[in-house]
Amino acid sequence: MRFRWVVVNDRMQQGYRYALVAPIGREFHPDFQPDLTPAEMLALGVFGGKYMTDCRDEFPNSWFAEARLSSLRKDPSINCFGVDASQPLSVWRAKGWIHPDDPRGWFQWYCRYHQGRRMPGEDKRQIARWKAIRRHIAQLRRACEPGDCWCRPRQRQALLHWAYDSRSI
Numbered sequence: 001m002r003f004r005w006v007v008v009n010d011r012m013q014q015g016y017r018y019a020l021v022a023p024i025g026r027e028f029h030p031d032f033q034p035d036l037t038p039a040e041m042l043a044l045g046v047f048g049g050k051y052m053t054d055c056r057d058e059f060p061n062s063w064f065a066e067a068r069l070s071s072l073r074k075d076p077s078i079n080c081f082g083v084d085a086s087q088p089l090s091v092w093r094a095k096g097w098i099h100p101d102d103p104r105g106w107f108q109w110y111c112r113y114h115q116g117r118r119m120p121g122e123d124k125r126q127i128a129r130w131k132a133i134r135r136h137i138a139q140l141r142r143a144c145e146p147g148d149c150w151c152r153p154r155q156r157q158a159l160l161h162w163a164y165d166s167r168s169i
Contacts (some may be wrong), residue, residue, distance in 0.1 A: 004114070010055040011070075012103045020116035028113075032127045034163030038111045042067035046161050047086055048074030051107060059111060080167070085157035097129070108131070110163060133162045140169045 003019040025037065036044070042052065042063055049070035068078045074082035092098050092105050094155055099122050102108040107125045136155050144151030149167050156166035 003114075006058060006117075008055070008058055010058070012055075015102070018101070018112065018117045019123040021118050022115040022116040024116055025114055029123060029127055032130060034130070035165035035168075036160070036163045038107070038114050039066075040161060041107070041163060042069075044068070044160055045078045046080070046109065046157075048076050048084065048108070049078035050074040051104065052111075055104075058113065079157050080160055081153035081157040083154045083157050085154045085161060099125075107161065130162055133159065133164065137164065137169055139167075140166065144169070 003021055006018055006020060008014075008016040008018075028034075038059070039062060042136055043066035045068040049068050050073060052059070052064075052067070053069055053071060058059060070078055074084075074086075076082065079085070081105075086103065089098075089105065098105055099109070101119065102112065106129060110130075111120065113123060113126070136159055140155060149156065149169075156169070159166035159169075
């Protein structure tokens with residue numbers, strides 16, 4: 001198989017290169033079955049619309065056709081549930097959750113994984129983190145009436161940030 005190389009030049013990375021070795025949106029690890037694609041997440045409104053504004057060249061234009069983005073600063077009203085459910089990047093760094101290849105965090109890893117980049121050790125770590133977030137689904141089911149998607153909006157928004165479709169819980 002011939003790899004396609006991606007070169008990244010944005011505010012957080014200059015000259016970073018990675019190979020796409022798997023088909024787009026396919027050949028995911030069997031333990032990783034996200035409910036939402038990156039494009040669907042962007043269209044629903046995640047991360048206050050600020051997450052992907054300077055790195056659009058790295059990803060397909062189709063991801064941004066319906067994306068809710070904010071050109072100036074993070075705007076929680078853009079989020080699907082209209083609330084802020086993000087911790088600052090500084091918190092993620094302090095907790096050691098940021099890998100140098102993905103300085104924006106989990107969603108950047110997921111976007112690149114979805115596109116076909118594979119990094120076995122890092123993929124395993126990020127998939128384990130994704131699986132750990134499922135505990136919030138159980139919490140929603142215990143606390144909320146079925147179909148009440150406005151119960152615990154911050155928790156639901158956080159689940160959307162991890163590609164779980166919390167609207168259906």
